[in-house]
């Protein structure tokens with residue numbers, strides 16, 4: 709369970725609902741130490757020339773107006789992470805089930821990306837690589853890795869674990885089914 713995994717790293721003894729709420733608020737904002745955070749002024753506007761994402765009101769959006777002031781062409785953090793292959797999340801898929809369902813699982817991963825991107829435009833797939841009988845999906849954000857794990861569990865059961873790095877900027881998901 710993802711929440712349980714998160715709580716194991718919690719050193720603060722606050723009530724669970726309060727903690728989860730603050731945690732959720734935090735997750736949906738950029739980390740101040742994220743090296744890929746956009747160094748734009750909150751009032752500025754920009755459009756990513758690579759994916760078309762629009763930056764306004766201090767955040768990146770899938771669509772939306774930019775301006776009325778000058779609009780910068782700025783490569784968004786997700787496109788920069790993809791270029792650098794700098795993942796913020798990964799999903800490792802293993803077990804015998806993969807051999808007979810690889811195509812379906814790949815479709816599920818890409819579908820999860822399309823869904824996640826509707827609300828979190830900076831959540832993208834970097835790559836889905838097959839290696840040593842395992843599939844490894846890397847993502848530009850933790851939300852997408854989290855979503856892929858939950859979608860796999862919902863579609864195929866199996867066992868799944870979620871581990872955040874100490875600084876919570878990286879999520880490792882391991883899904884397994886034989």
Ligand SMILES: [Zn+2]
Pocket residue numbers: 756757758759760761783784785786787788
């Ligand atoms: Zn972009």
